[in-house]
Amino acid sequence: MVELDAPHLDPVFHALGDRTRRRMLRELAGGERSVGQLAEPFAMSLAAASKHIKVLENAGLIRREVRGRVHLCRLEPAPLAGVQEWLAFYERFWTDRLSMLDRLLRDADASASTPSKGDKP
Template sequence: MDAVFHALGDATRRRMLRELAGGERTVGQLAEPFAMSLAAASKHIKVLEKAGLIRREVRGRTHVCRLDPGPLASAHEWLSFYERFWTARLDTLERLLREEDAGPSPAPPAGDAP
């Protein structure tokens, strides 16, 4: 899972994955929105491949990439634990604040009465 989070740590690679969610793309198509060379795009793609997030197929001289969502599901499952953790903590905080707001108002200190 370290490789998945490393791959997702880069905005360019996240955008490439988003593009691939719409279907297969060539390396050139993945590189195009970034105005980067094919060599630079290939480096990003290799990181995504190493993480198991994409599969590359060579068709003649064209390299076609497709999304492999399996590792994303594992990362989501791992993150979901922390989502539940923080949701429970925030729900407790909200409950405590509501109880505090609903409680009796403290009496004014002696000597402050009109």
């Protein structure tokens, strides 16, 4: 059963609510990156990138490891499973609506392709 009131998901949804952080996660899906590498596509300072990374860390979505002077980040996908489970509960509503739309479009297509009595073949 999906826990609909899941406060542990709040920081994950907060982290995912920002486009920059979603793009950082996408980058990390390809492997670990340094803070500088994560900041580079956004032309942002390391301090600004670090703030985004901290939000991702607080949500449990990434793990940061310090190697010498380099901070390396790695994706931690486990919290995304909770988000997916939470969203899956609502998928039935989307599926029902899309199925209804599909039926309506098929009926409309069938009506349009059936000649009426006044039409000549």
